[in-house]
Amino acid sequence: MAELFDRLADRQAAASRWYTDSTLAGVALGSIAVLVGATLLQVSFGAFPLTLGEAWGAVFDPRILFSLEAWRGFLLGADNPEWFTQQQHIVWNIRLPRILVGVLVGANLAVSGAIFQIITRNELASPYILGVSDGAGLVVLVVLTAFSEVLPLVPVLAAIGGGAAFLLVYVIAWKNGTSPVRLVLAGVIVGTVFGSVQRALFFFIDDLSTVMSAQAWLSGSLLNTDWAEVRIALPFTVLALALAFVVTKELDVLALGEETADSLGMPVEKMRFAVAGIAVLSTAAAIAVAGLIGFVGLIVPHMVRNVVGGDSRRLLLGCLFLGPALLVGADVGARLALNPIQLPVGIITGLVGGPYFLYLMRTTENLGEV
Amino acid sequence: MQDNEMPHKRASCGESTGAGPDATASRTALDADELVVGYPTADEPVIDGQTLAVPEGEVTALIGPNGSGKSTLLKGLSNRLEPEDGRVLLDGRRVDSFESKELARKLGRLSQQNTAPDTISVEELVERGRYPHQGFFESRTESDERAVNEAIAMAGVEHLRDREVGTLSGGQTQLVWIAMAIAQDTDVLLLDEPTTFLDPHHQLKVMQIVETLRDDSQMTVVLVLHDIAQAARYADNVVALKDGSMEARGPPEEVITKQLLADVFDIKATVIETEYGPQVVPIEPLDDDESQSSLSRSERTESRPDSPD
Numbered sequence: 001m002a003e004l005f006d007r008l009a010d011r012q013a014a015a016s017r018w019y020t021d022s023t024l025a026g027v028a029l030g031s032i033a034v035l036v037g038a039t040l041l042q043v044s045f046g047a048f049p050l051t052l053g054e055a056w057g058a059v060f061d062p063r064i065l066f067s068l069e070a071w072r073g074f075l076l077g078a079d080n081p082e083w084f085t086q087q088q089h090i091v092w093n094i095r096l097p098r099i100l101v102g103v104l105v106g107a108n109l110a111v112s113g114a115i116f117q118i119i120t121r122n123e124l125a126s127p128y129i130l131g132v133s134d135g136a137g138l139v140v141l142v143v144l145t146a147f148s149e150v151l152p153l154v155p156v157l158a159a160i161g162g163g164a165a166f167l168l169v170y171v172i173a174w175k176n177g178t179s180p181v182r183l184v185l186a187g188v189i190v191g192t193v194f195g196s197v198q199r200a201l202f203f204f205i206d207d208l209s210t211v212m213s214a215q216a217w218l219s220g221s222l223l224n225t226d227w228a229e230v231r232i233a234l235p236f237t238v239l240a241l242a243l244a245f246v247v248t249k250e251l252d253v254l255a256l257g258e259e260t261a262d263s264l265g266m267p268v269e270k271m272r273f274a275v276a277g278i279a280v281l282s283t284a285a286a287i288a289v290a291g292l293i294g295f296v297g298l299i300v301p302h303m304v305r306n307v308v309g310g311d312s313r314r315l316l317l318g319c320l321f322l323g324p325a326l327l328v329g330a331d332v333g334a335r336l337a338l339n340p341i342q343l344p345v346g347i348i349t350g351l352v353g354g355p356y357f358l359y360l361m362r363t364t365e366n367l368g369e370v
Numbered sequence: 371m372q373d374n375e376m377p378h379k380r381a382s383c384g385e386s387t388g389a390g391p392d393a394t395a396s397r398t399a400l401d402a403d404e405l406v407v408g409y410p411t412a413d414e415p416v417i418d419g420q421t422l423a424v425p426e427g428e429v430t431a432l433i434g435p436n437g438s439g440k441s442t443l444l445k446g447l448s449n450r451l452e453p454e455d456g457r458v459l460l461d462g463r464r465v466d467s468f469e470s471k472e473l474a475r476k477l478g479r480l481s482q483q484n485t486a487p488d489t490i491s492v493e494e495l496v497e498r499g500r501y502p503h504q505g506f507f508e509s510r511t512e513s514d515e516r517a518v519n520e521a522i523a524m525a526g527v528e529h530l531r532d533r534e535v536g537t538l539s540g541g542q543t544q545l546v547w548i549a550m551a552i553a554q555d556t557d558v559l560l561l562d563e564p565t566t567f568l569d570p571h572h573q574l575k576v577m578q579i580v581e582t583l584r585d586d587s588q589m590t591v592v593l594v595l596h597d598i599a600q601a602a603r604y605a606d607n608v609v610a611l612k613d614g615s616m617e618a619r620g621p622p623e624e625v626i627t628k629q630l631l632a633d634v635f636d637i638k639a640t641v642i643e644t645e646y647g648p649q650v651v652p653i654e655p656l657d658d659d660e661s662q663s664s665l666s667r668s669e670r671t672e673s674r675p676d677s678p679d
């Protein structure tokens with residue numbers, strides 16, 4: 001009898017696990033569909049006229065796909081093979097890397113947003129609210145205007161800037177330990193100050209084209225991204241995301257609040273700090289190549305949580321799929337909607353994100369609690 | 371502070387065995403010695419030099435008015451608040467000498483107010499209790515699964531297993547949190563006001579779980595209770611606190627008296643002996659000077675009052 005009961009319970013548990021896994025699979029498949037659709041559009045259309053056949057012929061051109069020389073050019077920064085045709089050049093060096101950068105940036109922003117929301121236990125938290133973006137942004141802006149020779153190191157420098165800003169936020173919020181609310185408030189303060197310094201920097205730039213690129217960067221743009229950006233962001237993205245998935249169990253416990261995490265034997269402050277470090281690195285990798293793209297880190301974790309639930313591993317997995325889909329999708333709009341004018345993608349995410357947030361505010365009673 | 375009437379012997383070995391309550395009653399699970407606990411923001415400690423021995427395998431209830439230091443004492447016992455002075459021994463070993471996960475495998479604590487993410491399932495929340503048993507790279511093992519199933523069964527929340535935590539009622543939520551604490555599989559469990567704010571049904575359920583934990587799992591339970599009647603009925607030992615010092619302790623029949631209720635709670639009440647232990651019928655509040663007429667403040671903090679009656 002007991003055995004029967006056990007078996008029933010097992011069956012039931014398996015069914016529920018299947019259900020939650022299937023919602024996660026749904027998020028993943030939906031995201032992949034959006035991503036594929038966006039890729040189709042991005043590769044097929046653009047300022048340079050290519051027929052669909054030409055564009056996709058170039059994408060699946062075995063001469064490139066299986067060419068060690070070409071990949072060395074893409075991933076290691078060597079010169080492109082001389083036999084590249086103009087079509088191949090357009091597709092492989094302009095349109096495809098832009099999508100790839102979008103994927104990396106979207107994944108980073110979504111995952112780091114989810115982590116920040118968990119450690120502050122606040123659904124409104126994001127790298128922006130905690131001052132991380134502004135800190136990293138300030139460093140990138142300084143590099144962009146004054147020290148352009150260290151460009152490949154930008155994610156590291158941005159991570160240092162973001163980390164410094166987060167440290168400052170932590171110090172300001174610290175009063176016998178931190179609390180989510182104080183962290184958010186301190187983040188807003190630090191972010192405001194750093195943002196002001198960023199804008200002040202503009203007055204010291206003489207070169208108009210630098211001003212333009214800095215401006216685009218502040219709005220968050222994938223314009224002119226190519227394999228160089230992929231090379232910058234990829235290693236840091238892989239590292240940060242791998243670490244993030246290692247600490248999902250710790251994230252789950254942190255989400256229960258300080259008291260409970262402590263009673264479960266977790267050194268809360270230390271762990272929160274370490275996990276924040278991972279999120280800062282992830283944010284920095286995104287900001288270094290794409291600038292300040294807002295709302296992705298705020299909305300994506302929220303949407304995923306609504307569908308797959310609050311379990312950290314599933315949440316991060318969902319973010320890993322939906323983040324890129326949203327960002328690359330938004331970039332389609334940014335690039336093609338007002339063709340030939342290209343908008344920064346950050347403007348599109350802001351235009352979409354604002355109303356979504358408003359909708360949330362109206363429909364959710366306890367907005368803010370994770 | 372003098373020694374109390376509770377048996378007081380150091381535990382010599384770590385693991386609690388499956389011996390019945392009688393065999394283990396002579397040992398103390400948790401030993402507080404001249405404990406001084408306070409909050410970093412306040413100058414004066416809340417608990418100032420209290421000594422307490424918690425008998426192993428029994429239920430000990432802390433009672434006292436608001437602000438008497440019950441929760442603070444509990445936090446001091448679990449090293450959540452680092453004592454300013456004195457020491458706490460768990461199984462004869464200082465609690466602050468444990469590695470944090472190691473302590474969490476022996477000593478569980480459920481605080482008064484807990485917040486979980488609304489969107490995780492009951493099973494997931496209970497599973498979090500296994501955290502101290504898992505290594506950094508380890509994932510859920512078979513023994514984790516077993517402990518989670520047992521905890522869910524023991525707390526009687528089997529039917530809620532797949533529900534999202536945010537959809538539960540207050541009473542159900544509390545049962546689930548207790549299930550999480552059970553899954554932690556500790557020798558000692560500290561519960562801070564587990565029944566406050568619950569309806570009578572869920573209050574009784576919680577107390578039933580506490581009894582089961584003591585009787586079936588030989589767990590030592592220390593809990594803060596606001597309801598004196600509950601303490602009288604379910605606890606093996608009652609400790610009455612006022613202004614951070616222990617006014618009385620011992621079996622409920624000895625501790626819960628008319629005099630103590632006047633001294634500690636500033637209420638006029640009668641105590642009726644029933645088959646469920648002494649029951650309290652509160653009559654009216656006493657003014658501060660009346661209740662303290664029998665003993666001056668300084669005397670009380672220095673020595674335990676004689677057994678009233």
